[in-house]
Amino acid sequence: MVTGKGGTGKTTVAAALALGLAAGGRRTLLVEVEGRQGIAQLFGTNPLPYEERILADAPGGGEVRALAVDAEEALLEYLDMFYKLGAAGRALRKLGAIDFATTIAPGLRDVLLTGKVKEATTRTTGQRRAYDAVVLDAPPTGRIGRFLNVTAETARLAKVGQIKTQSEGVSALLRSPMTAVHVVTLLEEMPVQETVDAIAELTSLGFPVGRVIVNAARPPLPAGHAVSSAELRRGLLAAGLPADKGTVSGLHAEARDQVIRRELEDSLRAELVELGLPMTELPLLPDGVDRAGLERFARALVGAD
Amino acid sequence: MPSEDAAPQLDVDQILADPGVRIVVCCGAGGVGKTTTAAALALRAAEQHGRRTVVLTIDPARRLAQSLGLTELDNTPRQVKGIDVEAGGGELHAMMLDMKRTFDDVVLQHTDPAKAAEIFANPFYQAMSSTFAGTQEYMAMEKLGQLHARGEWDLIVVDTPPSRSALDFLDAPARLSRFLDGRMLRLLLAPARSGGRSMFSLVTASFGMFSKVVQKVIGAQLLTDLSGFVAALDSMFGGFRQRAEQTYRILQARETAFLLVAAPEPDAVREAAYFAGRLREERMPLAGLVLNRVHRPAVENLDARDSLTAAERLAELGVHKATADVLRAHAALVQQAVRERQVAARFTEAFPAVPAVSVTAQPADVHDVDGLRTIGAALSRP
Numbered sequence: 001m002v003t004g005k006g007g008t009g010k011t012t013v014a015a016a017l018a019l020g021l022a023a024g025g026r027r028t029l030l031v032e033v034e035g036r037q038g039i040a041q042l043f044g045t046n047p048l049p050y051e052e053r054i055l056a057d058a059p060g061g062g063e064v065r066a067l068a069v070d071a072e073e074a075l076l077e078y079l080d081m082f083y084k085l086g087a088a089g090r091a092l093r094k095l096g097a098i099d100f101a102t103t104i105a106p107g108l109r110d111v112l113l114t115g116k117v118k119e120a121t122t123r124t125t126g127q128r129r130a131y132d133a134v135v136l137d138a139p140p141t142g143r144i145g146r147f148l149n150v151t152a153e154t155a156r157l158a159k160v161g162q163i164k165t166q167s168e169g170v171s172a173l174l175r176s177p178m179t180a181v182h183v184v185t186l187l188e189e190m191p192v193q194e195t196v197d198a199i200a201e202l203t204s205l206g207f208p209v210g211r212v213i214v215n216a217a218r219p220p221l222p223a224g225h226a227v228s229s230a231e232l233r234r235g236l237l238a239a240g241l242p243a244d245k246g247t248v249s250g251l252h253a254e255a256r257d258q259v260i261r262r263e264l265e266d267s268l269r270a271e272l273v274e275l276g277l278p279m280t281e282l283p284l285l286p287d288g289v290d291r292a293g294l295e296r297f298a299r300a301l302v303g304a305d
Numbered sequence: 306m307p308s309e310d311a312a313p314q315l316d317v318d319q320i321l322a323d324p325g326v327r328i329v330v331c332c333g334a335g336g337v338g339k340t341t342t343a344a345a346l347a348l349r350a351a352e353q354h355g356r357r358t359v360v361l362t363i364d365p366a367r368r369l370a371q372s373l374g375l376t377e378l379d380n381t382p383r384q385v386k387g388i389d390v391e392a393g394g395g396e397l398h399a400m401m402l403d404m405k406r407t408f409d410d411v412v413l414q415h416t417d418p419a420k421a422a423e424i425f426a427n428p429f430y431q432a433m434s435s436t437f438a439g440t441q442e443y444m445a446m447e448k449l450g451q452l453h454a455r456g457e458w459d460l461i462v463v464d465t466p467p468s469r470s471a472l473d474f475l476d477a478p479a480r481l482s483r484f485l486d487g488r489m490l491r492l493l494l495a496p497a498r499s500g501g502r503s504m505f506s507l508v509t510a511s512f513g514m515f516s517k518v519v520q521k522v523i524g525a526q527l528l529t530d531l532s533g534f535v536a537a538l539d540s541m542f543g544g545f546r547q548r549a550e551q552t553y554r555i556l557q558a559r560e561t562a563f564l565l566v567a568a569p570e571p572d573a574v575r576e577a578a579y580f581a582g583r584l585r586e587e588r589m590p591l592a593g594l595v596l597n598r599v600h601r602p603a604v605e606n607l608d609a610r611d612s613l614t615a616a617e618r619l620a621e622l623g624v625h626k627a628t629a630d631v632l633r634a635h636a637a638l639v640q641q642a643v644r645e646r647q648v649a650a651r652f653t654e655a656f657p658a659v660p661a662v663s664v665t666a667q668p669a670d671v672h673d674v675d676g677l678r679t680i681g682a683a684l685s686r687p
Contacts, residue, residue, distance in 0.1 A: 006335020007573065038572070140335055142364060157428055189670035190366050191336070227627040235628020239615035241607065250604035254638060255631045260668040286640060288571075 001136050001174075002213075003144040003198065004184030005191040009215040011038035012289050013184045013282070013297065014137040015064075020298030022062030026132040029120050030055060030066045033113040034139060039066050042289075050074075052120075059295065065131075067120070074112040078166075110150040111167055118170045121178070141183065141198035148174055148181070149205050180210030185272070187217060187265040192272060199275060212272055213301070217281040220266055227255055312653045315593035315660035317684045320562050321350040321460070328453065328555065331595075332465040333566035334576035338597040340365045341671050341680060342566050342664075343464040344373065348388060348397055348674065349681035355393025356459040361448060363402050363441070363466045368672035373399040380406040382452070388674060398458070404444040408434040411447055415544040429534040441466045442476075443549075450552035562592035565659075567652070569599055569645035574652050581656050593660040595684065596649055601665050602638045609643075612636040 002017060004010035011032070018030035029052060032039050037047045043055060048068035055066035123130040139147045151174070155167040173179065181202055185195040195212060202209050227235075229252050236243040236251075272279060282300055285293045320326055331343040340362050347360035359382045365375065373385050382398035390396060412421050412430075424430050434440060445466055452461050555561060563584055567577040577594060584591045616632040619625045653661065664683045671680055 007337065007568070007570065041571075041575070142335075189368075189672075193366060227631055231625075232628055232631060235619060235625035235631075236615075238622070238625050239619050239628065239632070241611070241615050241632075247604050247607065250602070251607075251631050251635055253603045254635055257668040258634050264669050286637065287644075 001138045001144075001148070001179065001181040001210075002184060003138045003141050003181060004213075004215075005142070005186075005194045006140045008184045008186050008191050009289075010140070010184040011036075011042055011137050012294070013182070013213055013215060013301070014135050015039060015042055016282075016294050016297035017182070017301050018064045018133070018135040019056060019058050019294055020302030021133040021135065022058035022064045023060050023298065023302065024058075025061040026058070027063050027065070027130075028058075028133045028135060029131045030064055030135050030137070031069060031117055031120065032067075032137040033069045033117075034137075035068070035070070037068065038137060039068070042294075056291075058298075067116075069113050069116045071109040071112050074116045075108075078112065078115065108154070110147050111154050111163070111170070114148070114151055114170045114174065115166055118173050121173065138181075141194040144181070144198055145201040145205055148202070148207055152205075175206050175208070177208065179208055181207050182210040182213055184213045184215050186215055187268045189264070189268065192268045195272065196275065199277070209277060211278040211280055212275060214269070214272065214279065214281040216284040218262070218265065218284055220262075220269065226259065227252070312594070312657065312659060312661040315595070315662040317346065317349070317564075317593075317595075317662065318353070320564075320592055321346060321356070322354040324459070325560060326562050327458075327460060327560040328449070328562070329460065329462045329592075330465065330556070330561065330563045331463065331566050332563065332580060334573045337566050337568040337573045339566045340369065340464045341677070342564070342595055342597065342684070343462050344369065344399070345671075345677040345680035345684060346564075347399070347460070347462040348385075348677045349685065350460050350462070351395035351397035352389050352393065352678070353395075353681075353685075355390070355395040357396045357398075357457070358460045358462060359398040359400065359452060359458045360462045360464070361400055361402060361445070361452065362464045363445060365401060365464075366670075366672065370401060372673045372677075375399055375401050379403070380410075385674075389678075402441070402445055402448055404441050405434050407444040407448050407451075408440065410451075424534070427534045446549060446552050450548050450555070453552070453555055557587070557589050559590065561590055563589055564592055565594045566597060567594060568597050569648045571648055571651075574648050578652050578655050581652070581659060591659060593662065594652060594656075596661060596663045598666040599645055599649075599663040600638055600641045601663075602635060602642055604635065607635065607639075609636040609639040612639065 002010050002014040004013070014032075015030060018028045022028040030039060032048070039055070040047050043066075045055070048066055050068060050070045050073040052065045052067045054063060056064045058064055117134060117136055120131060121129075121134045138144055151167040151171040155164050155171060158164040158167065183195050183198055185191040199209050199212075229248055232252055232255075233243045233248045236247065241247070280301055282297050285296075289297070320329065329343075329346060331339050331346070333339055343362065344360055344365070347358045350356045350358045360373075362370070362373075362375070365373070370376070374383055380400065380403040382400040385397040385399050388397055409425070412424050416424070445463070449461065449463055452458065556563075565577045565580055567573040581591055581594075612632045613636045616629040616636070619629040619632070649661075649663075652659075662684060664680060667676070667679070671677060
């Protein structure tokens, strides 16, 4: 499970993790559940259907497949699996049963989504599991506790029946050592705060937290960073650049803002270290994350394990 | 910036000062500074334009909430003290949405106390009002409707929930109506309305198979709870729905101004463009785009290449290491600004008529009234 505040790059990290875990001839499934088509956008492919499709080859003969789970399709598939609905499934849709189910209990949606993840994780072909790892681009930190815990909530509501059995199964898997919830953050105040809060929430709900992943990180500040205007002026002259007042004061202001920013980053980094969890930093790639960047992230994430 | 060259300049002061504008809705992807923008606009409306303003925040950062005096979540607007409103006579009130409490209030308002107690005790209600996703969007709309109906404020500034999609906020009333019109609901309610014991007693044989499936899948107990919940809510659906539709119409009216909030990042800009399209479809008044966290070099006449070349020259000479560092940082800043302009242009190309304003990135996060004031000023004089 990869979560993080919106805008921290959790889809990118989830994709890199799926790629890294597939290296050396393994097979992974990268799943998205929020209908955002973030994976397709990242890889520049057509929108993903509700179908496991080959997304990318991993170095060393591995393979990443991708799946965009749609709650309505998942519900029909699920009903069909247990009850051989056939045409009755279409009737259900016509009656508005699907709409009904997901509106009256929006939580059912989450049950179906996590249920699909469990199905893919435990599926076997012949003697071996269909996937060596399943990576979920999960809902953001603000919703992750609710999303993962909805199965326990549902098991409590439904005292008997298939949904109860199903919910309990998912709940157990999500709390088992097979699961790790990784939290992606930036070195900015809100994402770090949400990371700390989410980890506390996940821990209290009994979900195994994996690592903290700092995305778009710049290296810590070197010592001796302050530069005076006079020094800057001499430096500019030595470099053969214009050293007029405007240029010097402009660059000086830029440098000062940088220092403020970097000091804040250093203190946020220290706050994350205090969580006592394994931490991986992925560097800021100025030109955005292309395929080579994803593979670099993949090595950083998996090499760290 | 091309986004500013191509798009008309957004004048937030004109919106905030216009007595005809009663609601400003800030929407956009998560993590783009929506809450901060909403709070900064509300503060500016109170301080600079003398308006009695309330800001409805959904999930503010702790320190920002504290700076607005929102130390407790009591679901009613509280006046923000210590702001500079002496000249204009404006006021700023702030509140944080408590979705469970809002839902409870709706129930209490639309039904008698005995029925309300029955609803509150239903496990389905407990789960739906506090746990399940989606309720926050309904309740944000409901709260907006309530604040508007009270008529106490000149201006209501709304922050929208950090939904999986910003559209959930807009879709909430329509989904509610569709749900209330649904045949499923009528089927479920039929026995309750006729006093029947079994949920599906009135249902024909062709439906029998379905009911068996439902019973098997979700369990009879759940079905009973659900049926009780739906039946109990039935009495208040009319009022609830009417309110949702009213709020929807208010959002379409001229008194509302939607502001899209984005950061110059591909995902956020894509989400903003998507939302702009939806607002147009729904005939909702889009006032403009606020582009937060835009990087702007303080020195314009030194490009990235010259800056890097000079840094390398200094490094080769082994002198002025600090200046070389500054030049490298400047080059990175120039490159970042160029990339951001390209990303922002994607929105402007798709919606050339939508006014836009850029707010320069602050070196540190904003969590006090002074910081909000600075953002408000930057919004007005970019």
